[in-house]
Structure formats: C-alpha cells, structure tokens
Amino acid sequence: MVFSSKGRHRKAGTQVASPAGRVDRKRRSVVQLGALAASVGVGVATTALVGGNTPIGGLGGGGSGSGESARLPVSIKDASHDTGTGSMTTVLLVFPDHFSFRPDEIFVAVLGCAPWAPDVFGYVDPVRGTFHPTGSAADFRLDSATMTFSVSALRRDGGQSLTLTIPPLASGRVYFAFGRGFDAMPPFGAGGPSNGADNPVLYDKFELHTADHPNFKLTNADFWSVPFTISAIDANTETRRVVGYPHRRADMIAAFDSIPVSDAAEPFGNSSIFKALRVSASDGRLTRILSPKQARFADWGGDDATRLALAQRFTHFWDRYVNELCWRPNRRFSFYGKDLADKRVFYGRVAPDGMTLSLFTDAAYTVPYRVPTLPRPSARWGQPDYSPADGDPSLFHNTDSSVGPIDWGFLLAGNAGAQAGDGAHWASDPAAIAIAMSICRGVMHLDDGCVSWIDPARFYNGAGDGVDTPRMPIFWYAKLLHAFGIDARAYAFSHDDVYGTDPAVYFGGRPELIVQFGQM
Structure with a gap:
C-alpha cells in the first residue's frame, strides 16, 4: 500500500x-x-x-x-x-x-x-x-x-x-x-519497522482498509515471522472465509530449516540464499525470515565477502532458467495479463538471438502490443558489481539501466522498475508483471500460458515433482508460505496477486x- x-x-x-x-x-x-x-x-x-x-x-x-x-x-x-x-x-x-x-x-x-x-x-x-x-x-x-x-x-x-x-x-x-x-x-x-538485524523485536503485521470497499490482506512480501489467521464474511460470497497460516510456528520454521542445500560453488538457482536471511535476537530466538527481495546488503552475512557472494546469487538466481528456457531463441507462446478476470490474451515471440522478447495482441504476431519488447532479464555473472571494495555500492538493487547493470533478481521479485530503459514496465504493465511473476513461480517457460501459468499446482515445481535444479530453481520462500497458507494462498512477492492467488x-x-x- x-x-x-x-x-x-x-x-x-x-x-x-x-x-x-x-x-x-x-x-x-x-x-x-x-x-x-x-x-x-x-x-x-x-x-x-x-x-x-x-x-x-x-x-x-x-x-x-x-x-x-x-x-x-x-x-x-x-x-x-x-x-x-x-x-x-x-x-x-x-x-x-x-x-x-x-x-x-x-x-x-x-x-x-x-x-x-x-x-x-x-x-x-x-x-x-x-x-x-x-x-x-x-x-x-x-x-x-x-x-x-x-x-x-x-x-x-x-x-x-x-x-x-x-x-x-x-x-x-x-x-x-x-x-x-x-x-x-x-x-x-x-x-x-526495520526488518533487519538492527530490529531485535519479534513482530508481524497485516494490511487493513476500513474505508470504502473494506478489505484486509496478509502480506509476507518482506518477511515471515508469526503464524496467524484472519477470518471474516467475504462480501463476494457471503460466507466466512479464513486466510493465513493455521500452524505452529515451530513447524513452519522446521520447514524452512529443511530447504535442500545447493552445492556451495553453484552460482545459479542456489538455495543457500534462503538459509542466509534468518534474523535472530541476541538471545538466539528467531525473530523473522526475510524475503530475499527485502534484504539489505548488510542482511546477507557477517562480512563483505559473504554478503557479496550471497547477494550475487540472488540477483542471478533465475539466470539459467531465463536464458535457457524462457528466452530460448524463436520461442512462441501465449498467456493472460495479470488480471485474470479480463482474460486478455497476449502473444510472445523470442528473437533468434534469444535476447529480446516481442509482445503482440494477435495470434498471427502482426499487431505489436503497446510495450512492444522486453529485454532478457539477466546479466553476466558479477554484474551489477556493487562490492564495497571495488564496485559501486549504489548498484545494489539498481533497476535503472541508464545508471548501470540491473539487479534482475531484485527487480523480478516485484520491485519498482525505472521509467525508461531495460527496467521499465516490469512493475507497471499487466503483461510484463505477469511474465515476471511467472518467472518467479517457475512456469514462464511453458508455452500454453493461458493454462499453465494460471495453475497453482504447477508453481514452484522446479524440474518436476519439486526437484530443485540450477536450471529450474525453486523459490523456496514463496513455495513454503503458499504450502502452509490456507487454500495455498499467500502474499510472498510484491505482485503475488497476479492471477488471483493472494489472500486479500x-x-x-x-x-x-x-x-x-x-x-x-
């Protein structure tokens, strides 16, 4: 909000x-x-x-x-x-x-x-x-x-x-x-409040609008901390609806503890990023688990080398998936925009060099969409270089290509893009938002997007049956929150309401x- x-x-x-x-x-x-x-x-x-x-x-x-x-x-x-x-x-x-x-x-x-x-x-x-x-x-x-x-x-x-x-x-x-x-x-x-280690207090929140069109929403786009549910009479169905996490906190923490550990040398799709963002008080009590998109540079580890390695793994988390499967040369596919109720179909075609995605509004690929192209959302390893020693720290969380290389992991997870350049549209246009969220959910590579992209049963499945690989990684933070959420609903990304999967x-x-x- x-x-x-x-x-x-x-x-x-x-x-x-x-x-x-x-x-x-x-x-x-x-x-x-x-x-x-x-x-x-x-x-x-x-x-x-x-x-x-x-x-x-x-x-x-x-x-x-x-x-x-x-x-x-x-x-x-x-x-x-x-x-x-x-x-x-x-x-x-x-x-x-x-x-x-x-x-x-x-x-x-x-x-x-x-x-x-x-x-x-x-x-x-x-x-x-x-x-x-x-x-x-x-x-x-x-x-x-x-x-x-x-x-x-x-x-x-x-x-x-x-x-x-x-x-x-x-x-x-x-x-x-x-x-x-x-x-x-x-x-x-x-x-x-601050979500980092500088805040030792165990806390949580929900969003509430009680003026026109009253509504509430659980949101864990920044962090998860405390299990709770909220119930009310749904204005649309006139039946009681319950959303949230009806579980013991210890059980949810145990699930995060059980996230598979990737090879330490693996740069892409490395699940170690989900182990690194646990914030604890001085007495050792876990206060919250941060979403990678929320983490400040200081939240990634105890020294600059550790922080840089983990932050780079996040910005390049989806690189192999994007490069090899989503932006594969000459690919064609169809999908809905982010507002599923509109059922507006878009058509995508990847250039022969695999670097650009063109969007169209017709199945013949002749009528360009108002956002005619999107760049491949990945960068070479080590870019952006925001190391405190030799790089430019201001490039951490950068979304403006006129400033420097984009932090694509941060941007794809739903953070505001720039007004122009390669970072534009991803957080404002309904087609671009749907593509970004489908990358995060691990379904954007599927060509029948009007079916596969909107099916929650396919989300966070990796290479199939929950197998996590560098080429088809699982974003475990969101996968677990949706698994624990009633009716698999959670708000784990800034745009987790795409295709109506949020708990509002x-x-x-x-x-x-x-x-x-x-x-x-």
Missing part, C-alpha cells in the same frame, strides 16, 4: 471523551464476536486488549513506552474522532492456551491514512475506536508512549475478549509485537474480523 507524503496540516489539539453509553455498546459487540468466534472454532482462551502505555478506564497498562498518563495528539480540521459504532470495524484477538507470551508482553499499533484526506497520516486508538491524525506520512514518527497499546491482564468477561475497534481507515496496517514493545525497535515512520478478503458490510494466533 502507498502512503502519501504531502504537506502537514495542524490546529490546536483537543482531548477525546469516552461516552459512558459507548462502553455498553462495545460490550454487546464483544459478546456477539465471542459467540461468533466459538461458532467457527477459533479456540477458548482469549486475552483482552487494553490501553498500553496509558491506563484507560481504570485498566492497568504496561505498554511499549514510558507508562505515563494519557497524552492525545493534536487534531486536524474535519478529523472524525468518534464516527459511531455503525462505521466501526471490530477485530477479535484470539490466543491459544499456554501461549508463549503473557498478555503484558504483546503490543499493537494501528497506523494509516484518514479516508477523508489521504494525505493525512495518523494512528488509531483501538480501545476507544478513534483515529488521531498527526500530519503527513513523510513527517510521521511513531511515539510508542501514545500510539501503541498492550494486550494486558487476561480478562475473560464470561470467556470473551475485548476487541480492537477501528474507525474508517485508509491504507492501514495493524502491527503486533511480542516480548518487547515498539520502543525497543529502531525509530520508524509510516513505512513501518473484501468484507464489506460485515466488519467483524477474527485474528487467531498460532502457538509460538
């Missing part, structure tokens, strides 16, 4: 009252959600969400900040603090019995944009159900003392849990931190979500 970064607008602040009648309405909502949770079997033991650093309504805190008295931020003109229960989205939090963290060791932050002014960023008080604007996204910095809350002192209320109450919010994210609060993280802005859910007029965490 994109956060705006335009000008800042402020006026004098006001404190927000909590009408007495509203407590009863919330309590009724909690009871209804508790019954709903029981009906779908999400478990019995639940925890109550209460104010974190600020005692609210007499409930003790202990949040991720200083624990001072409540300080409410300034308001912005037309800000809606209390929009009424009819416009609220409620999120019931469910934790298993004998959960690894006490309630006072779990923290939440809800951040996003004002739906009436998308240039205005802010945070949500999920206890009162109020949005607090702070200014532009560019100026935002998290203040854990006022903007985060703890899941505190178990309060059953007849076996039911208090909920997150979220007013209309645009492009929002809900963050959960475990063991330590957000104040233990490096300072961060609207883009969210539109819940419309039934704004009651249930988030259930797996055993840690």
